[in-house]
Structure formats: structure tokens, C-alpha cells
Amino acid sequence: MASQPVRTVMIGCGGMARYHLRQMYELxxxxxxxxxxxxxxxAYDATAALFxxxxxxxxxNQPDLEKLLAEYRGKLDAAFIITPHAYHHNQAKACMEAGLDVLLEKPMVMNADEAHSLIETRDRTGRLLVVAFPGSLSPNVRTAVALLRSGAFGRLLTISGVVWQNWGPMTVGTWRQQPELSGGGFLFDTGAHLLNTVVDLAGEEVTEVAAYLDDRGRPVETLGAVIARLRSGALITLHACGEAIPSCHSDVRIFCERAIVYTGVWGERLEVQYNGDKPPAPIPVPESRGVWEQFLAVRAGKQENPCPPEVGLRMA
Structure with missing residues (x-):
């Protein structure tokens, strides 16, 4: 017998929400x-047009979340929250306390106190909370993590990660450049994928870190360069350029004793190179329709939660 569809509320209907809805329509x-x-x-009109x-x-559309949760009590199973970062904590907490499982856009929260609060709410309510980091949720990154932990490529030596976007010019006048709503600039927004995916791949504590940030005259930082050392002694470099030409791309390279592994901060590919005279070869992994599909798989018990709120605490 076919299972019933997961009854969902979308909290936030901006551009990212509409991107996710296009993927969700396939499901x-x-x-x-x-x-x-x-x-x-x-924003609602643009979303309605998709349907x-x-x-x-x-x-x-019920613009008041408190009223919505009261009106739809018992009629919802899950919430997908895609709103400015400053609203994440209160909205996710309210949804879990209303009995809903939650997929929450990144970065999960503004600070560590909010992260601890959501972990406590998750534990107290018994609800599922998944942070919508495409990297952590992607089969490519999860496969890379498993192979790295297995020792298949030898000891980890260094990781180099880069992400770039015309973020600074593109987000002028939006909430993303208002620190009280965004919590930070390019390295906290698009760059959050870089930080999260690289730490996933590293799989160990960072013992030393240094960084340079530059706001280029904007209210928040748009350029960032980070160096770090892991507990094992392996080295990390991170480079985030939010003032690039019109684009949005990434590159992550994991250098090990016996291979170089290539991926991206969103898990957009996975390749391995064993010999410098031969090009990197794809590593086959299951296809994915994005973060909502992975959330449904976790909710159905088909896989462990690869991106619990503890990942949000780590990020904070």
C-alpha cells in the first residue's frame, strides 16, 4: 500500500523557496x-504562479506563523523553513513544539546559544530537525566521507576549498546585507556551504585557525581567506570571493597520500585521481533530487540524519 504524502508547510516563499519547490514538484x-x-x-504571488x-x-497563505500552526493543528506533518537567518530559531522551535518535523535552511541559527536551544527542543519534543546543507545531504559528499574514513586514499594531507559568486553586487539592498537579519556576509551565507562541507570531509577537530575578512565597503564581509590545522596535523585553506564575475561555483580538493578527491561545496560532483598523467574519474553514486528528497528519506528511516542540529552548532 502506498504511503500517504507528507503534509508540508513552506515557511518563506522567496527565490530559494521557489528553487526548492521546483525540485519538490518532482516528488x-x-x-x-x-x-x-x-x-x-x-513573493506569494510568484510562488502561486509556479503551482x-x-x-x-x-x-x-497564512502570513502569521502562530495562527497557521493553530489553524492547521493535526493537518501538517512537516515544515520547510526558508527565511532570513534571524528568524530560523524561533520558527523552527515553534514548528517542533507544534509536532512537526523540520527541514531548516542553512545557516541553522545566528549563534551557539540558539543552536543549543534547538538541540534541546529537538530532544524534548522528539521531532526530527534536519539542516538543509546540500553538501552534508548529498550522496557525493557522504560517499566521499565514507571513503576517506575507510582509508581508501591513504592519510589525509591537505584540503583546499574555494567558493565564488557575484554575491556582493547581487544582494545590495536585501536582507542578506543587513547584519541583524543575516548574521554575517558572504562567508556566513554562501560560504557556509564551504565551511560545512570541508569540515564534514575533514572529520576531525580544528586546532588552529586564522582568517582575513574584507567587506569591500559593504555592511558585511564579502571576501574571506582562512587557514587552519586539524588535530592530525592536516592543513586546510578556504577561499571565499563574493565579489566575483556573475557566477556561483565551487571547488574542493582533498589531497591524500594515494589520491586526490574532487568535489564541490554543494556536493555537485565526486571524482578521484590516482595518477597525475590521467584525468580524474567519476565515482558513481545514487542520484539525488535535492535536500527535500534526502529529508524524506531520513524521515522515513531509510538513512541516518547526516545533518542534525549538532551540525548547526558546529557552524555557529
């Missing part, structure tokens, strides 16, 4: 978007 047999929570009429283009009636 419509297992997902039902029952309602949305969006205070901006224009109409697909020949589906748009879900109703």
Missing part, C-alpha cells in the same frame, strides 16, 4: 504542500 507523489507562510504578497503553471491550485 509530488510523496509531498503535499498544504499551506505557505509568507508576509510578502509579491498554476503546473496545473495545481496554489496552497493558501
Amino acid at each position: 509530488r507523489s510523496s509531498t503535499q504542500v498544504v499551506a505557505v507562510c509568507e508576509p510578502s504578497q509579491s 498554476e503553471q503546473a496545473g495545481v491550485a496554489p496552497p493558501p
Whole structure:
């Protein structure tokens, strides 16, 4: 007998939410978007248009989350939260306390105190909380982590990670450059993927770290260069450029004694090179339709949660 679709509320209907909704539509047999929570009429209209283009009636919008959780009590299973960073803690806490499992956009929270609070709420309510880091949730990064831990490539020597985007010019006038809402600049926003994925791959504590940040005259930092040493002695370099040409790309290289592993901060590829005279070869992994599909798999007990709130605490 087919399982019932997961009854879901989308909290936030901005550009990233619409990106996720396009992927979620491919999983419509297992997902039902029952309602949305969006205070901006224009954002809701753009989201409603996606449903109409697909020949589906748009879900109703209740802009007040407290009212929505009361009105839909017993009619929802899960929430996907895609809102400015400053709202994540209170919204995720309210949803878990209302009995919902939560997929929460990155970065999970603004600081460590909020991270500890969500961990306590998760433990107290028994609800599932998954942080929507595509890297941690991607089969590519999870496979790379497993291979690195197995010793298949020999001892880890260094990791080099780069992420770049025209983030500074593109986010002028938006909440992403308002520190009270964003919590930081490029290294805390897009660069959060770089930090999280590299630490996932490293799999051990950082014992020394130094960094240079530059705001280029903006309210938040847009350039960052980081060097670090792991407990084992392996070295890390991170380079985040948010003032790049129109683009959004990444490159992560893990140098081991017997191989070089290539991936990206979103888990967009996985390759290995054993001999410098031969190009890197793809490592086959299962396909993924994105973070919502992985959330559903965790919720159904098909896999362990690769991105629990402890990852959000680590990031904070």
C-alpha cells in the first residue's frame, strides 16, 4: 500500500523557496504542500504562479506563523523553513513544539546559544530537525566521507576549498546585507556551504585557525581567506570571493597520500585521481533530487540524519 504524502508547510516563499519547490514538484507523489507562510504578497504571488503553471491550485497563505500552526493543528506533518537567518530559531522551535518535523535552511541559527536551544527542543519534543546543507545531504559528499574514513586514499594531507559568486553586487539592498537579519556576509551565507562541507570531509577537530575578512565597503564581509590545522596535523585553506564575475561555483580538493578527491561545496560532483598523467574519474553514486528528497528519506528511516542540529552548532 502506498504511503500517504507528507503534509508540508513552506515557511518563506522567496527565490530559494521557489528553487526548492521546483525540485519538490518532482516528488509530488510523496509531498503535499498544504499551506505557505509568507508576509510578502509579491513573493506569494510568484510562488502561486509556479503551482498554476503546473496545473495545481496554489496552497493558501497564512502570513502569521502562530495562527497557521493553530489553524492547521493535526493537518501538517512537516515544515520547510526558508527565511532570513534571524528568524530560523524561533520558527523552527515553534514548528517542533507544534509536532512537526523540520527541514531548516542553512545557516541553522545566528549563534551557539540558539543552536543549543534547538538541540534541546529537538530532544524534548522528539521531532526530527534536519539542516538543509546540500553538501552534508548529498550522496557525493557522504560517499566521499565514507571513503576517506575507510582509508581508501591513504592519510589525509591537505584540503583546499574555494567558493565564488557575484554575491556582493547581487544582494545590495536585501536582507542578506543587513547584519541583524543575516548574521554575517558572504562567508556566513554562501560560504557556509564551504565551511560545512570541508569540515564534514575533514572529520576531525580544528586546532588552529586564522582568517582575513574584507567587506569591500559593504555592511558585511564579502571576501574571506582562512587557514587552519586539524588535530592530525592536516592543513586546510578556504577561499571565499563574493565579489566575483556573475557566477556561483565551487571547488574542493582533498589531497591524500594515494589520491586526490574532487568535489564541490554543494556536493555537485565526486571524482578521484590516482595518477597525475590521467584525468580524474567519476565515482558513481545514487542520484539525488535535492535536500527535500534526502529529508524524506531520513524521515522515513531509510538513512541516518547526516545533518542534525549538532551540525548547526558546529557552524555557529
